[in-house]
Amino acid sequence: MRKHILIVGGGYVGLYSAMGLRKLVRSGEASVTVVDPRGYMTYMPFLAEAVGGSIEPRHVAAPLGQVLKGMRVLTGRVTRVDHEARSAEFQPVQGPARTIEYDILVMAAGSITRGLPIPGLAEHAVGFKSIGEAVHLRNRVLANLAAAASTDDELVRRRALTFVVVGGGFSGVEALAEMQGLADEAVRYHDGIEAADLSWTLVEANDHILPELHPDLGRWTVDALRRRAVDVRLGTRLTSLAGGVAVLSDGTELDAGTVVWAAGGRPSPLAAASGLPVDRIGRLLATEYLTVAGVEDAFTAGDGAAVPDLTRPGEFTAPNAQHAVRQAKLLGRNLVAYVRGRRLKPYRHAYLGSVAGLGHHQGVAQVYRIKLTGLLGWLAHRAYHLGWVPTARHKAAVLADWLLAGLFRREMVRLEAIEHADEDFRHALAVGQTDGTGVPAATPEPAAGRPVRDVSAAGEAGSVAGTDARQAPAA
Ligand SMILES: Cc1cc2nc3c(=O)[nH]c(=O)nc-3n(C[C@H](O)[C@H](O)[C@H](O)COP(=O)(O)OP(=O)(O)OC[C@H]3O[C@@H](n4cnc5c(N)ncnc54)[C@H](O)[C@@H]3O)c2cc1C
Incomplete structure (x- = not known):
């Protein structure tokens, strides 16, 4: 009987296991459905380069379709x-929820940003786990420089130039x-x-950074950052x-215009x-065969799974791309074996080491010893990660x-307008209803500083006004 495999999550594990199935599975053996809220896989190791502008954000995303x-x-x-019922509740991006029936489940929903109950964190910090956040951060850096250059208020300038x-x-x-x-x-421009004039602070609760790497490399990185005037705490x-002021446990207060929260993740x-x-800690219990422990017809891998590390008995594989990609490839093969009633293979991968890019043509890498x-x-970081970019097209684009970026200076355009794409349109409509003085005939309800179209003044249906009101962001 033809099996229906449902893959929940289209990140590293979801994409690579589906790519494996696409190659290996015979027609008539199984059908595959991949569900993901974004519709693309994000190549996380290059997100930072998308912030820096040496990679176009679109090129770190692989559209699943x-x-x-x-x-x-x-x-x-x-x-x-x-x-039990072999069914999943699915909420599409638009329209009502529906149910998806399946025979075999693959849980590959990864991890989410780990929050802590810190006053003001949700209101004032920016996360760093998605392309949206990367684009936003890039815009924020450029916008804050422009703001600092345009004000004569010392407090506004200081705040705009302070990054934590x-x-x-x-x-x-x-x-x-x-x-x-x-x-x-x-700043040249x-x-x-x-x-x-810019202030940079890196805050770390442990007494070292980059724990995945040899301590020597963490120390080297701290020194390299300090040489670049980064205050590493x-x-x-x-x-x-609270109020956008970063208060640190050593008593320091930084009135920071930008605070990035990159303090780890937790399983979906x-x-x-x-x-x-x-x-x-909420990781799905897995066996070394990447099946869910004690559950039939269910598989898992990646950041959201506790996969036994056969090279370090008693431990679990670390949540990183190195394991996620390799587990996904084996997962694809094991799913095919499962459908065919064959034996599954165990996951065994000894840690190869890791790489990190530090911009400014600097990086750290540990390959075995x-x-x-x-x-x-830096070259090792780029070569390693380029090798794992999912498609030939994306590799070429990167x-x-x-x-x-090497031949010319980086592109400095900031496209904040994308984040408020409707603003110009609404403004134009509001101005269109003025008496010629630039003042709207009826004063619209201001929402978060944005001009909102007063449709009732134009005699339009109340339902349209309701739509506008719903779309206005909460102040
Ligand atoms: C900024 C950043 C940089 C990184 N750099 C490195 C690096 O240099 N080297 C390295 O080894 N690792 C790195 N990592 C870690 C690496 O990206 C992860 O280990 C890897 O992505 C894990 O793969 P995954 O498939 O488990 O999860 P993900 O790749 O996160 O995929 C999970 C997918 O599930 C989807 N999803 C979530 N909830 C649902 C739901 N309810 N329904 C349907 N879909 C859902 C998500 O949209 C997502 O697409 C980095 C991570 C980040 C955030």
Whole structure:
């Protein structure tokens, strides 16, 4: 009988396992549905370069429908799984929720940003886990430089030029390094601002950064960042962000215009909410065959799964792309074996080491026992990650971006308008209803500082006015 495989999540695990199935599965054996709220896989290790501008953000995203042509890709979120009934509740991006029946489940929903109950965090910090956040951060750096160059208010200027990143793992360190690289280049185009006017702080609760790497490389990175005038605060926590002021556990207060929260992730809550077996931190319990422990017809891998590490008995594989990609490839093969009633293979992969890019042509890399720093580390970071970019087209696009960024200076355009795409339109409509003085005939209800069209003044239907009101952002 033809099996229906449902893959929840189209990130590393979802995409690569589906790509494997696409190659291996015979027609008539199985059909595959991939569900993801974004509809594209994000190539996370290059997100920081998208902030810095050496890679175009679109090139770190692989559209699932295009890459998995011929497979069913649904855009939306699985909100609950009832594995007993072999059915999942699915909320599409538009329209009512529906149910998806399946025979075999693959849980690949990864992780979400880990929040802490810090006052002001939700209102004032920016996360760093998605392309949207990367684009926003890039715009924010450029917008803040422009704001600082345009004001004569010293407090506004100081705030705009103060950047704080919380979290000394890969994502925090790379984000800070690339933001600084971008800003250092952008200051050339602003009279009255020099790189030395900008304040950069990296806050890390542990006494070291980049824990995935050898301690020597973490120390080298701290020194490299400090040489670039980054204030690296080890053994320090963010305790408050109320009013946008970053208060650190050592008593320091920084009136920061930009605070990036990169303090780690936690497993997707979907598995626990669906009654599947999870460990104490919410990871789905997996066997070395990438099946869900004690559950028939269910598989898992990646950041959301506790996969036994056969090379380090008693431990679990770390949540990183190195394991996620390799697990996904085996997962694809094991799914085919499962459908065919054959034996599954165990996952075994010894840690190869890791790489991190620090902008400014610097990086750190650890490949087995070999440690590389500076330019060599940077080249290793780029070569390694380029190798894992999912398609030939994306590899070519990333290479072309690097070539352009190497030949010419970086593109400095900031496209904040994308984040408020309807603003000009609404403004134009509001001005269109003025008496010629530029003042609207009827004063519209202001929402978060945006001009809102007063449709009732134009005699239009109340339902349209209601639509406008709903679309206005909460203040
Ligand atoms: C900024 C950043 C930089 C990184 N850099 C590195 C690096 O340099 N090296 C390295 O090894 N690792 C790196 N990582 C870690 C690496 O990206 C992850 O380990 C990897 O993405 C895990 O793959 P995954 O498939 O488990 O999860 P993901 O790739 O996160 O995929 C999960 C997918 O599930 C989808 N999803 C979530 N909830 C639902 C739902 N309810 N229904 C349907 N779909 C859902 C999400 O939209 C997402 O597409 C980085 C991570 C970040 C955030």
